[in-house]
Amino acid sequence: MTVLASILAPILAAVFGACCVLLAAFIGSLLYMVLLHHRLKSAGLARERALLATPLPPDDRLPHVVVQIPSFNEGPVVRRGVEAAARLDWPRDKLHIQILDDSTDETAEIARAVAAELRARGFDVVALQRTDRSGYKGGALHEAMQQTPHDYFAIFDVDYVPPRNFLRRCMAVFVAEPKAAFVQARFDFLNPDENALTEMQMVTLDAHLGIEQATRFWAGHPLPFNGTCGIWQRAAVEAGGGWKGDTVTEDLDLTYRGWVKGWRAVFLTTVAVPGELPADTQTWLRQQQRWQDGFRHVGLRMFPVILKSPDIGLAAKGAALLHLCMALNQPVLLVGVVSGILAGLLDTALIPGLLTAFVVTVAWVIFCATTFLRAGHNFIRHGEMPPGRFAVVLLRFVGGQVAMVTRSLWVHIRKALAPPKPVVFDRTPKKGT
Numbered sequence: 001m002t003v004l005a006s007i008l009a010p011i012l013a014a015v016f017g018a019c020c021v022l023l024a025a026f027i028g029s030l031l032y033m034v035l036l037h038h039r040l041k042s043a044g045l046a047r048e049r050a051l052l053a054t055p056l057p058p059d060d061r062l063p064h065v066v067v068q069i070p071s072f073n074e075g076p077v078v079r080r081g082v083e084a085a086a087r088l089d090w091p092r093d094k095l096h097i098q099i100l101d102d103s104t105d106e107t108a109e110i111a112r113a114v115a116a117e118l119r120a121r122g123f124d125v126v127a128l129q130r131t132d133r134s135g136y137k138g139g140a141l142h143e144a145m146q147q148t149p150h151d152y153f154a155i156f157d158v159d160y161v162p163p164r165n166f167l168r169r170c171m172a173v174f175v176a177e178p179k180a181a182f183v184q185a186r187f188d189f190l191n192p193d194e195n196a197l198t199e200m201q202m203v204t205l206d207a208h209l210g211i212e213q214a215t216r217f218w219a220g221h222p223l224p225f226n227g228t229c230g231i232w233q234r235a236a237v238e239a240g241g242g243w244k245g246d247t248v249t250e251d252l253d254l255t256y257r258g259w260v261k262g263w264r265a266v267f268l269t270t271v272a273v274p275g276e277l278p279a280d281t282q283t284w285l286r287q288q289q290r291w292q293d294g295f296r297h298v299g300l301r302m303f304p305v306i307l308k309s310p311d312i313g314l315a316a317k318g319a320a321l322l323h324l325c326m327a328l329n330q331p332v333l334l335v336g337v338v339s340g341i342l343a344g345l346l347d348t349a350l351i352p353g354l355l356t357a358f359v360v361t362v363a364w365v366i367f368c369a370t371t372f373l374r375a376g377h378n379f380i381r382h383g384e385m386p387p388g389r390f391a392v393v394l395l396r397f398v399g400g401q402v403a404m405v406t407r408s409l410w411v412h413i414r415k416a417l418a419p420p421k422p423v424v425f426d427r428t429p430k431k432g433t
Contacts, residue, residue, distance in 0.1 A: 005346040005347065006347070008342075008343075008346055009343050009346035009347035009350060010343075010347075010350075012339045012340075012342050012343035012346065013339075013340070013343040013347075013350050013353070013354060015335065015336070015339040015343075016336050016339040016340035016343055016354060016357065017357060019332050019333070019335055019336025019339065020336060020357050020358070020360075020361040022328075022332045023329060023332055023333060023336065023361055023365065024361055024364050024365070026322075026325065026326055026328070026329050026332070027329075027364065027365045027368045027369065028364070028368055029322055029326070030211075030212075030368050030369065030371075030372040031367075031368040031371055031372065033211050033212055033215050033372070034211055034371055034372055034375045036215050036218075036219060037211050037214065037215040037218075037375065037379075040215060040218040040219060041214075041218075041379075043218070044214065044215075044217070044218035045269070047218075048268060048269060048270060050176070051172065051173045051176050051177065051266065051268075052169055052172055052173070052268070052270070052271075053172075054172040054173070054175045054176040055172070055175070056168065056171065056172055056175060057175070059091045060091075062090070062091060062094055062171070063094065063150070063151060063152055063171070064094045064095075064096060064150040064151070064152070065090060065094065065095060065096070065150070065152045065153075065154055065167055065171065065231070066096045066097075066098060066148050066150050066152065066153050066154070067085045067088065067095065067096065067097045067098065067153075067154045067155075067156065068098045068100055068141060068144055068153055068154070068155050068156075069081050069082060069085060069097070069098065069099050069100060069156055069157075069158050070100040070102075070137050070140050070141065070155075070157065070158065071099060071100060071101045071102070071103060071107060071111060071158045072101075072102045072103055072107075072133075072137075073103045073104060073105045073107050074103070074107050074158045074159070075105075075106070075107055075110070076110065077158055077159050077276075078099065078101075078107055078110050078111050078114065078158055079110060079114045080159075080161065081156060081157075081158040081159065081160065081161065082097060082099055082111075082114050082115070082118065082125065083114070083118075084156075084160075084161040084162055085097050085156065085162065086118050086121075086123050086125070087164050088162060088164060088166060088167050089164050089165055089167065089168050090167045090168070092122060092123065092124075093124075095123070095124065095167075096124045096125075096126075096148060096150065097115075097118070097123065097124065097125040097126070098125075098126055098128055098144045098147070098148070099111045099114075099115055099125070099126070099127040099128065100128055100137075100140040100141065100144050101127055101128065101129045101130075102129070102130050102133045102136075102140055103129070108127075108129055111127040111129065112127050112129070115127040126147075128140075128143070128144050128147065130143070134245065135243075135244065135245025135246075136245045136248075136250075137227075137245070137250055138243040138244050138245035138246075138247075138250030138253075138254075139243070139244075139245040141153075141155070141243040141250070142242050142243035142244070142245070145234070145237065145242075145243070150234070151233055151234045151235070152171070152174070152231055152232070152233055152234070153231065153232045153233075153234070153237070154166070154167065154170075154230070154231045155227075155228055155229075155230060155231075155232065156228055156229060156273070157227065157228040157229075157275065159190075159275050159276040160187075160228055160229055160273050160274065160275035160276075161190070161273070161274055161275070162229070162273050163272075163273065166185070166271065166273065167231075169268075169271050170183045170185060170230075170231050170268065170271060171183075171231065173266050173268070174231075174233065177266060179263070179264075180233070180236075180263075180264065180265060180266050181232065181233065181236035181239075181240075181255075181258050181259075181263035181264060181265045182225055182230050182231060182232040182233070182236065182265045182266075183230060183231045183265070183266045183268065184213070184223065184225060184226055184229065184230040184265060184266065184267045184268065185229040185230060185268050185271040185272065185273050186209045186210075186213075186229070186267075186268065186269055186270075186271060186272045186273070186380075187205055187209060187226070187228075187229060187272070187273060187274075187275055188272035188273060188274040188275070189201075189202050189205075189274055189275065189276075189277050190274045190275060190276050190277075191276055191277055191279065192277065194277070194279050195279055196392070196393075196396050197277075197278075197279060197280070197281060197284060197396065197400075198277040198278075198279050199393060199396075200393050200396040200397050200400060201277045201278070201284070202277065202377075203373050203376070203377045203385075203390075203393050203397070204373060204397060206373075206376045206377045206379070206380040206381065207372050207373045207375065207376025207377060208376070209226075209269070209376070209380070210269060210375075210376040210377075210379040210380040211372060211375055211376040211379065212376075213226070213267045214267055214269050214379075216267070216319075216323075217265070217266060217267035219319075220264075220316070221316070221319040221320070221323070222255070222256065222259050222316070222319060222320045222323060223255070223264070223265045223266075223267055224251065224252050224255045224256075224323075225251040225252070225254065225255045225265070226251065227249075227250075227251035228273075228275070229273040229275075236258050236263045237254065237258075239258055239261045239263060240254050240255075240257035240258030240261060240263065241254075241257050242254075246297075247294050247297035247298055247301070248290050248293055248294040248297065249290070249291060249293075249294025249295065249297065249298060252294060252295065252298045253294075253297075253298045253301070256298060256302045256305075256306075256320070256324075257302070259320070260302070260305055260306060260309050260311075260312065262311065269379075269380075281403070284400075285403060285404060288400075288404050289404070292327050292330060292404075295324060295326065295327030296327045296328075298324065299324035299325065299327060299328075302320075302324065303321065303324065306320050306321060307321075330404065330405055333405055334405065340354050340357075340358065366398075369394075369397070370394060373393075373394065373397065374390065377390075
């Protein structure tokens with residue numbers, strides 16, 4: 001072994017070890033959320049029941065609500081989404097529907113047609129159609145908000161179908177909590193059994209919503225908006241600086257900009273809105289990459305703001321920073337794998353220790369992920385999935401994570417070799433299942 005190799009090998013082994021520790025901490029935070037969830041569940045669900053039981057004022061004193069439905073080349077699914085919004089149980093003179101359509105295909109004509117049909121039936125529906133997609137979804141939301149004087153905005157991605165009582169239930173929360181920035185409902189799914197990929201997404205999103213989101217709300221941690229199936233009030237949007245389109249996760253961005261200003265949110269586990277899951281792997285991988293990129297964009301923007309804020313306690317800062325750091329799991333994994341391989345090649349005597357650390361880390365990750373996914377799915381679906389079926393879902397999940405890391409590596413290599421490009425919002429296409 002050369003002198004250079006004898007110097008580099010232990011350094012790379014140390015980097016590998018540090019990456020193992022970081023990954024264990026990131027994934028271990030999911031196990032912590034499961035334990036915290038069990039401790040807070042009884043009181044959290046009791047609080048949710050109390051919020052939802054808050055009586056609304058008489059109809060003539062209810063506030064105006066604007067339903068915003070962003071759309072980009074969504075095809076016939078636009079009609080289903082807009083008609084579902086028109087069926088919402090709310091006084092017709094106080095229900096306003098905005099189709100935020102940036103489409104460049106026949107969807108634009110469908111949006112105009114369904115808006116005209118509903119207007120003829122007495123609904124206030126307008127298709128706000130932009131030829132310039134500046135800011136993407138965030139830009140569309142920002143521009144649409146300027147078109148109305150009203151204070152409450154219910155946002156649904158076009159493939160989500162809200163139940164008729166959605167507004168009656170969620171707006172009651174603002175009566176009980178008038179300073180809530182937004183009320184977030186839980187996703188449900190129209191096509192969870194379409195194939196193995198959609199079933200895996202159902203399980204992972206059940207865990208995210210049922211464990212992460214619910215527990216964040218119960219514990220007073222930062223609660224990120226999920227981009228759809230929620231109601232924002234104008235004051236909170238404006239306090240956070242308004243919708244912006246310079247990240248690909250405008251929902252997470254506005255959440256944290258409002259959170260550092262003191263605005264908090266409410267998550268409801270028992271109000272569910274069904275929507276469509278991507279059913280092909282490439283579409284799902286692009287969606288996951290966009291979310292990972294958006295987390296990093298928001299993290300880079302908000303880290304210094306959170307750290308410098310004198311109004312946020314140390315525990316709350318820690319919860320926020322750990323949440324935003326979760327987007328680093330892919331880069332940490334890539335650095336760790338490369339460092340470990342190089343260290344073993346440079347000094348074969350390190351291989352047993354490297355393999356031991358690798359096996360221990362993988363076992364820990366699988367244990368935490370399994371516990372997290374199982375707990376979330378059982379909480380939301382009120383019963384355990386048969387072990388054999390869950391094992392298949394878990395294998396699909398592991399395969400998906402490997403595919404995500406591989407794709408992420410390729411994306412970063414291409415970015416390193418190509419000139420920098422502006423941020424692009426890669427919208428997830430819908431089929432209208």
